[in-house]
Amino acid sequence: MIHSKQFSYEPGEHEAETASSSYLMSLIAIVVGLPLPIINLIATLVFYMGNRKSTYFVRWHCTQALLSQLSMLFINSFGFWWTVSILFTDETITSKYIAYIMAAFIFNVTEFIATIYTAIQTRKGIHVEWWFYGPLTNIVCKS
Amino acid sequence: MRKTIIQGSITVLLFFGTWFALTQIDWVKVFNVQKVTDKTEQKLGELFWEVFKKTENESTKAPVVNAIDSIVTHICTSNAIDRKKVKVHVLNKDEVNAFALPNGHLIVYTGLIVNSDSQEELTGVICHELAHIELNHVMKKLVKEIGLSVLISMTTGNGGPEVIKQAAKMLSSSAFDRGLEKEADIKAVDYLIQAKVNPELFAEFLYKLSDKENDALKYLTWVSTHPDSKERAEYIIEYSKGKTADYKPILSKEKWENLKAELGTE
Secondary structure: OEEEEOOOOOOOHHHHHHHHHHHHHHHHHHHHHOOOOHHHHHHHHHHHHHOOOOOHHHHHHHHHHHHHHHHHHHHHHHHHHHHHHHHHOOOOOOHHHHHHHHHHHHHHHHHHHHHHHHHHHHHOOOEEEEOOHHHHHHHHOOO | OHHHHHHHHHHHHHHHHHHHHHHOOOHHHHOOHHHHHHHHHHHHHHHHHHHHHHHOOEOOOHHHHHHHHHHHHHHHHHOOOOHHHOEEEEEOOOOOOEEEEHHHEEEEEHHHHHHOOOHHHHHHHHHHHHHHHHOOHHHHHHHHHHOHHHHHHHHOOOOOHHHHHHHHHHHHHOOOOHHHHHHHHHHHHHHHHHOOOOHHHHHHHHHHHHOOOOHHHHHOHHHHOOOOHHHHHHHHHHHHOOOOOOOOOOOOHHHHHHHHHHOOOO
């Protein structure tokens, strides 16, 4: 799922720190904006915008962090609005809903762990590519 | 590029696969969701009934209570409804009204009994309210109007008496959605036929009360809160066509007359 790969060049200390921060940004945002899933996306997006013109290593990891947040946004938003509709409309709690929340939770936890791991690794200057998001970032982010 | 698409598709499939696999378990049963919902309904029923009990005067006259009880019991046994679930209360009030509260509380105002020309008319309205109870319309309406979060806070004692009062008032003086009303009407016709009570007389009651020239209009809460009485009467007649049965009155002539006499109309 997660591969440590050789990057095209050896990133410097400052680069590793900034790249690692892009993942930390989404972690902090999860804690702050858990009920509103859009918050973590906005946080990573702001960070991405700020580092658009940075070095390749930094840009690459900001992009991977942003893309991973984007897919979680879909999953979490759907769960969020489903919950709202249960609380405020005549929608009822069904096994389907509980199963969705569980599936979303599993994916969120997986993403959370992956994010922590990646933040640690990139801080050490190790390049980490995620399943699907890694190749996707390679397409989007050019040197 | 191809690798990315494949990996992306697998990720999406993995998510939906996980979701699908998890739906195979009856989580509602596992987490006792139904039990929690039932408890909430039970508590709300008690809270709302308390409001009416405190502000209105409940009729304890034996002929009145027994007659209404006989009607409800007959309908319940004919339609396999759990009689113990339905808690009937007759309140001394001039308003022509009957309504359902959560947890099977059925409130009938004496004004409705007084204004019913025949026991079939009264039975029709009772059947309509029983249908609301059986079809779980009461909780649906409450959740829609005030939301589950407020309802739960009421049961935990954080709702405040004013909110409870308002919600109880809303249940007694406003109709359900058009769709739910129709569903209850149709179900009521089924109940009436099963109980061998002529549903046409229920339709006629609606016709009669929808008549604007009726002197007692200001008291006709049940009709004024249930719009398009004429339209309802028409589809009730339409639905009951060809479903004729061997109609029999539930109460004996004597018992019905006693009931009316007790309420000072005869």
